[in-house]
Amino acid sequence: MGTQLGAQHIFIASLEFAYKGSELRGEMAAAELPRLQDMLAAPEGKISYVVRGLQGWDGAPMLEIKLDGQCQLRCQRCLQGFDYPVQLLTSLMLVPDSQLDQPAVEGDEIDSIPADAHLNVLALLEDELLLSLPFAPKHPVGTCQPVVAGYMNEEMERVENPPFAALAKLKKFVKE
Ligand SMILES: [Zn+2]
Structure with a gap:
């Protein structure tokens, strides 16, 4: 799969994607992530992504997400922009609707998301990116x-x- 810039809507059947060990690669512009805009000082910045389907040690369907790139966040102290490197690697367990109500396994460190048959990939990537960003991005102290x-x-x-x-x-x- 080639680089897809500006691909606003990519949907995957998440369980099938995981069981088949499928992989999706592409690049998104920081400017095309709607919920990121409030934090951006400038629209420049690209983030490449890899979404990989896999099964955990117990056969549980999972997605591995890798983001690599940068964006221009606005410093909450001086309101100037600064280059923020985006580097993220995370795994998410796909949980079928029928199991969503079950209590999480003790010591389970892996986040889970509903096993959506029509999963919006860019929205998920944006979720993960937003979760990884500092609550109040700032330049290093004194700079x-x-x-x-x-x-x-x-x-x-x-x-x-x-x-x-x-x-x-x-x-x-x-x-x-
Ligand atoms: Zn600053």
Whole structure:
């Protein structure tokens, strides 16, 4: 399967996809993921994906999802954009509707999704991407340009006008 850019709707019969060990590869633009838009500073950025069907050790149908690319997130501190590398590898267990109500197996670390016969692949990839993003994306501490400038100004003020100078003077006065 070749690269499909701008493929808005890809549906798979998820159980069949898993049991057959099928694979789907492609590339999506960050700009075409509707729920990502609020977090983006710029529409640039592409994310390539691999969706692989497989069966777990107990034969359970699963999907393995791999995302690799980048997008321009907006820093929540300075509101400037920054390159955010997208690298994600996750496995999801496909659970038939009839088993959805059953309690999760103790110690089961694998997330599960309903075994949809008409699974919207891009929506699923977007779900997984959004889950993997930081709640409030930020530049590394101290690297936001406006904040660094603001901090410097604050420091300069403190040097010129030390907050304890007045108190020190007062103490001196009381002693005398
Ligand atoms: Zn920032």
